[in-house]
Amino acid sequence: MVSRVERGPVADWFWTIDRLFLAAFVGLMGIGLMLSFAASPAVAERLGLDSFHFVERHGFFLLPALAVMIGVSFMSPRQVRRVALLLLVGSILMMILALFFGVEIKGSRRWVSILGVSVQPSEFMKPAFVVICAWLFSERSRHPEIPGNLFAIILFGIVSALLVAQPDLGQTMLTTAVWGGMFFMAGMSWLWIMLLGGLAIAGFISAYFMFPHVAERINGFLFGEGDSFQVDTAREAIIRGDWLGQGPGEGTIKRILPDSHTDFVFSVAAEEFGIIFCMVLVALFAFVVVRGLIRAGQEQDDFTRLAVAGLSLLIGFQSFINIGVNLELLPAKGMTLPLISYGGSSMIAVAVTAGFVLALTRRRPESRAQPRGIYRPVASVAAE
Secondary structure (H helix, E strand, O other), rough: OOOOOOOOOOHHHHOOOOHHHHHHHHHHHHHHHHHHHHHHHHHHHHHHHOOOHHHHHHHHHHHHHHHHHHHHOOEEEEEHHHHHHHHHHHHHHHHHHEEEEEEOOOOOEEEEEEOOOEEEEHHHHHHHHHHHHHHHHHHHHOOOOOOOHHHHHHHHHHHHHHHHHHOOOHHHHHHHHHHHHHHHHOOOOOHHHHHHHHHHHHHHHHHHHHHHHHHHHHHHHHOOHHHHHHHHHHHHHHHHOOOOOOOOOOHHHHHHHHOOOOHHHHHHHHHHHHHHHHHHHHHHHHHHHHHHHHHHEEOOOOHHHHHHHHHHHHHHHHHHHHHHHHHHOOOOOOOOOOOOOHHHHHHHHHHHHHHHHHHOOOOOOEEOOOOOOOOHHHHHHHOO
16 A cells, blocks of 8 residues: 555555545446456357367457556556547558458447457547547637637547448447537537537438448347347347346356357346346446546647546446447447457557556646635634
């Protein structure tokens, strides 16, 4: 344990970090590793791989993810902005390269191969995009001569165009939802909000008619048409788990669920550990989002307030989409459950997101207003 009287980078970090946030993120990582043991061996065996192939790879990415989260949490807000800018530029360039030279999987070019490792640049783009948009929105009040709002709109257009070109409509919707929430919190006029909301609805309708796989999934969700094997199987696993589950390793439906270790790991958790366990998992994600929004509301600095809120919404919306698909509350969409699903790019990128949240919510004397009715400087009390 680090003593309060010690002075140094580690001691200062430990006593200024939001330890509840840190515990929640580490807890999610631990649950993800546990569920990897439950969900991935069946997939590996179907592919002719060693039973613990995906478990080993999950653990391989878990350690650097934890290191990245802790390392990023040491940063100051200025360093967070600089790192986010570099990460955003690099991610956008890699997304452009992926369109021409990327690895094509199921008709989409979302991945680039680096030293034999497949990387999904859009995963790293998301937290960087949120931080830079928060900075651009905050510049409106600091420097009115700088059109920060216009730059944020242009940046959103560039990112959305690249995501649609891949195509990755799920990430496009996720990015739009988070950006829209930040746009609202930045105090934009209702005219702008209605205009951009109308454009978003028009884009969604256009996607339905332009992309056959989108229409197929929406029709399957609304009318039961098309191939719904995965979502139907996932629902059966959840029902079979009941309140307390079948027990660790006792799940059977996961053996026929193709993406049980990624998009449908929540269903495996329900079958083996029960609905109560899943409710605890949902509560953990809800805690991260709610605490993030509360901490954001306590910030006086516009950049920190918008960035923390946006990053919290990013984790919340992504979790909501994944769990909603598993429960058949949303049309099928391939999206990982943050820090839980298997996937190196997703895990490292969410670790960056968590690190940004931890860095921006660290206690800094100049970043918060003094709480009313809690304490006053000793000198002022003596003067009275």
